[in-house]
Amino acid sequence: MFEPDSYEHDLLNRASLDHCVKCTICETQCPVAAVTPLFSGPKYVGPQAERFRHGASVDYSLDYCSSCGICTNVCPQGVHIAELNSVARAAMKKDHMPLRDQLISRTTFMGMAMTPVAPIANAVLKFKPARIAVEKVVGIHRDAAMPTAHTQTLVGWLRGRTAPKPGSRGKLIFFHGCAQNYFEVETGVKTIEVLEHLGFEVIVPKQGCCGLPLQSNGIFDTARVWVRKLVAQLREAPRDLPIISCSTSCGGMLKHEANEILGVKDADLLEVGGRMRDICEFLLEMYDNGELDTSDWLENELTVPYHAPCQLRGQNIGTPAVQLLELVPGITVVESGAYCCGIAGTYGLKKEKYEVAMKVGKPVFDKIVAVNEGIAACDSETCRWQIEQATSVPTVHPIAFIHQAMGLSKLPVTTGS
Amino acid sequence: MTNTVVIGAGLSGLVAAIRLARGGRTVTLLTKGLGGLQLSQGTIDVLGYAPERVDAPIDAIASLPATHPYRVLGPAAIAAGIAYAQELLGDRLVGNADRNVLLPTAVGALRPTCLVPPSMTAGVVTGGIRYVLVGFRQLKDFYPKLCAGNLERQTTPAGDPITARGIILDLPAIEDMADSSALAYARALDDPSYRAKLAAALKPLLQDGEVVGLPAILGHRDAGAHRHLEELLEHAVFEVPLPPPGVPGIRLNEALTALAKQAGVRIVAGAKVVGFESAGGKVISVGQATAGRIRQYAADAFVYAPGGFESGALTMDSYGTVTETIFGLPLHGLGPDLVTAGDPSDQALFRVGVGVDASMRVVDPAGHIPYSNLYAAGGILAGATRWTEKSGEGIALASAVAAADSILKGA
Ligand SMILES: Cc1cc2nc3c(=O)[nH]c(=O)nc-3n(C[C@H](O)[C@H](O)[C@H](O)COP(=O)(O)OP(=O)(O)OC[C@H]3O[C@@H](n4cnc5c(N)ncnc54)[C@H](O)[C@@H]3O)c2cc1C
Numbered sequence A: 001m002f003e004p005d006s007y008e009h010d011l012l013n014r015a016s017l018d019h020c021v022k023c024t025i026c027e028t029q030c031p032v033a034a035v036t037p038l039f040s041g042p043k044y045v046g047p048q049a050e051r052f053r054h055g056a057s058v059d060y061s062l063d064y065c066s067s068c069g070i071c072t073n074v075c076p077q078g079v080h081i082a083e084l085n086s087v088a089r090a091a092m093k094k095d096h097m098p099l100r101d102q103l104i105s106r107t108t109f110m111g112m113a114m115t116p117v118a119p120i121a122n123a124v125l126k127f128k129p130a131r132i133a134v135e136k137v138v139g140i141h142r143d144a145a146m147p148t149a150h151t152q153t154l155v156g157w158l159r160g161r162t163a164p165k166p167g168s169r170g171k172l173i174f175f176h177g178c179a180q181n182y183f184e185v186e187t188g189v190k191t192i193e194v195l196e197h198l199g200f201e202v203i204v205p206k207q208g209c210c211g212l213p214l215q216s217n218g219i220f221d222t223a224r225v226w227v228r229k230l231v232a233q234l235r236e237a238p239r240d241l242p243i244i245s246c247s248t249s250c251g252g253m254l255k256h257e258a259n260e261i262l263g264v265k266d267a268d269l270l271e272v273g274g275r276m277r278d279i280c281e282f283l284l285e286m287y288d289n290g291e292l293d294t295s296d297w298l299e300n301e302l303t304v305p306y307h308a309p310c311q312l313r314g315q316n317i318g319t320p321a322v323q324l325l326e327l328v329p330g331i332t333v334v335e336s337g338a339y340c341c342g343i344a345g346t347y348g349l350k351k352e353k354y355e356v357a358m359k360v361g362k363p364v365f366d367k368i369v370a371v372n373e374g375i376a377a378c379d380s381e382t383c384r385w386q387i388e389q390a391t392s393v394p395t396v397h398p399i400a401f402i403h404q405a406m407g408l409s410k411l412p413v414t415t416g417s
Numbered sequence B: 001m002t003n004t005v006v007i008g009a010g011l012s013g014l015v016a017a018i019r020l021a022r023g024g025r026t027v028t029l030l031t032k033g034l035g036g037l038q039l040s041q042g043t044i045d046v047l048g049y050a051p052e053r054v055d056a057p058i059d060a061i062a063s064l065p066a067t068h069p070y071r072v073l074g075p076a077a078i079a080a081g082i083a084y085a086q087e088l089l090g091d092r093l094v095g096n097a098d099r100n101v102l103l104p105t106a107v108g109a110l111r112p113t114c115l116v117p118p119s120m121t122a123g124v125v126t127g128g129i130r131y132v133l134v135g136f137r138q139l140k141d142f143y144p145k146l147c148a149g150n151l152e153r154q155t156t157p158a159g160d161p162i163t164a165r166g167i168i169l170d171l172p173a174i175e176d177m178a179d180s181s182a183l184a185y186a187r188a189l190d191d192p193s194y195r196a197k198l199a200a201a202l203k204p205l206l207q208d209g210e211v212v213g214l215p216a217i218l219g220h221r222d223a224g225a226h227r228h229l230e231e232l233l234e235h236a237v238f239e240v241p242l243p244p245p246g247v248p249g250i251r252l253n254e255a256l257t258a259l260a261k262q263a264g265v266r267i268v269a270g271a272k273v274v275g276f277e278s279a280g281g282k283v284i285s286v287g288q289a290t291a292g293r294i295r296q297y298a299a300d301a302f303v304y305a306p307g308g309f310e311s312g313a314l315t316m317d318s319y320g321t322v323t324e325t326i327f328g329l330p331l332h333g334l335g336p337d338l339v340t341a342g343d344p345s346d347q348a349l350f351r352v353g354v355g356v357d358a359s360m361r362v363v364d365p366a367g368h369i370p371y372s373n374l375y376a377a378g379g380i381l382a383g384a385t386r387w388t389e390k391s392g393e394g395i396a397l398a399s400a401v402a403a404a405d406s407i408l409k410g411a
């Protein structure tokens, strides 16, 4: 239960639930309710159960909500269903937070711990008996996708290189998030190189974790501290520049989740959120404004299965990667046609959710297996790990194809690891 | 680069967007959430009551008041809207714009409609028809005995009696599920082995010559489910639409959304359009409240298809003031006594809306054009009580096609 007058308490009570007209649209689109009778669906656990909550939960199936946000996205009445669920779940777990949820929420810690011993950490994660032990003790499913650690971080790469001469297009700020720094260094490097190729000078201020994994596991207090700290760090850089992110979930945290779920209403956060752009959103907007010249982009005769992550949909920017990839001569994009790959941040790692998550992702996996020509694309890092684990199809951020089309890397496009 | 923006993803927004994109425009469709198609019956109503039951919808239009959207559109535009729906969804919508058919509803009323999916045609009421309605103990939205009893109380339009009986099966959609939604059944029936299970339970209970009415659950994605079940049962089978979530409406919504994507429409979903910029008598851009900021979408033409009161496009405050929520357009149909103590389904308020000329360009009540590149379509239009008349879908189609054609012609 939350303190009276706290944001959570307030939200639990005032909520947007009275806007619900019981049209059931959210019920029909929820990817979890579609695959398991253990979850009673967004309308029930959201606006309906909320009426009876007054802090404590009345329906424990709530824990099966993956917070993918699809329900909020499709609700024609503007009910904040997924946000209600996230806050209510945090209330439910408040006094007995599992150690596992504490651990997987601290990405910077995991990254810092794994980077110096990357080969060992990777080997341990691939070693079945170790994973069985981890499942038993901590509750992370033995088959769940785990990131690959790298011996060099993005920050290390930046330090080690000679930056190109500043271009003529002005400056931009790059927000790498934890994943790009520790686990998806390649994606971060390519994003920076694409922006520099376009003539931008890329500034990378020192930055910590946005707190999203903490938030999605219900550890709100610490998440607030972390996101506020990050906002201050990003504001160390000039404050009139767009901030570019190639991590959908962390970008989304700063754009709206810290505000809507954690209730951080600081002007500084809203200001930073307003400047945040997903890399594909940014490039497509340039194209729409006639500022992206694609005439010298190299051909790549390829069919690319693409999955738009749920966290991207939550930003309400459409699917800019689709239009962007189709600007590459020869590329045909086939969308997964499904809302969620099942991982939903850290949901699919948990041993009691793993099976549900794999069922949620099945339509995505089937589509990717059916149409891929050796590679798939998806904007979010955790989704890429999940897709690779389930399909064995190497899966990259769409920026890898743009990087190649600009002649910055060779064909074929690969994950590079 | 977008040159046309459509607001709304209901029947009118989707159809306008497809027609514009296929006509060579680059289209961005902005929408808050899914549109109303999922809440429909999966049929296309053109005109069911005016106010008496209508048999020939296009002929009946002349009897409507001059302010009705159909009078502004005219018979040719209505026929063009219906024809376009059949062009897009030909194999999913059977029928003829000149003639209504009567279909049983879930409570056993006879509902006039115009175009119907092939999975419903066997249910059209005809002389001598013998219905058997089949429900499930685990599906609480359909009571076959209530439906059958009410059907038997009526006659066909020609005065012939109707025979009907009800059967209840004990067959959950998923094993051990106490309470299954229509969509859970539809997903189960996508699997041929579940169809065989259903047929095995049902076939011994059927009598020769009976037409089998099942709730509208015959497959979510597998369009062949209905035909397969007819083969297994060796009986004609039809679907009875249920209250939402309506599977036939979900099918139509998914089919149209896929066509829109194929045509290259950029769909930006999940956020409200909250404002606009204008200059020189034109709308320059509309602003969508995306995560973190209001994003402006510029275009040379805008189709406004946001639905009516039901989707929040029109609101009335506690002082009785009615407002159109994005552009603040002057409304038609205002006056005293918008809401009275009379028939709750027939209130003057429901006919309040945005006015248009024959090209679907927005006009104010004095006949002035506020923005020369702003077109309106669907439920936002003034002059109809769509749910009572059973006219909402026909209006949506005809106005969407007319608006798209005006833009394509460069009106
Ligand atoms: C209870 C009820 C029963 C009905 N029964 C019948 C019937 O039996 N027969 C019949 O023919 N008609 C019926 N109708 C009417 C019919 O449903 C509609 O007229 C028809 O579907 C209209 O479709 P539309 O595309 O205009 O709007 P809708 O389907 O309402 O779609 C509106 C779209 O606009 C979006 N939108 C709205 N505001 C904004 C905004 N500010 N920013 C971005 N997006 C926005 C919404 O998210 C939605 O996607 C009924 C209506 C109701 C309410």
Ligand code: SF4
Residues within 6 Å of the ligand: A019, A020, A021, A022, A023, A024, A025, A026, A027, A042, A043, A046, A047, A074, A075, A076, A077, A078, A079, A081
């Ligand atoms: S989609 Fe929105 S209005 Fe419809 S049932 Fe769900 S919460 Fe309620």
Ligand code: SF4
Residues within 6 Å of the ligand: A029, A030, A031, A032, A033, A041, A042, A064, A065, A066, A067, A068, A069, A070, A071, A072, A081, A082, A085
């Ligand atoms: S957030 Fe996702 S899983 Fe949770 S109720 Fe909504 S749609 Fe279902």
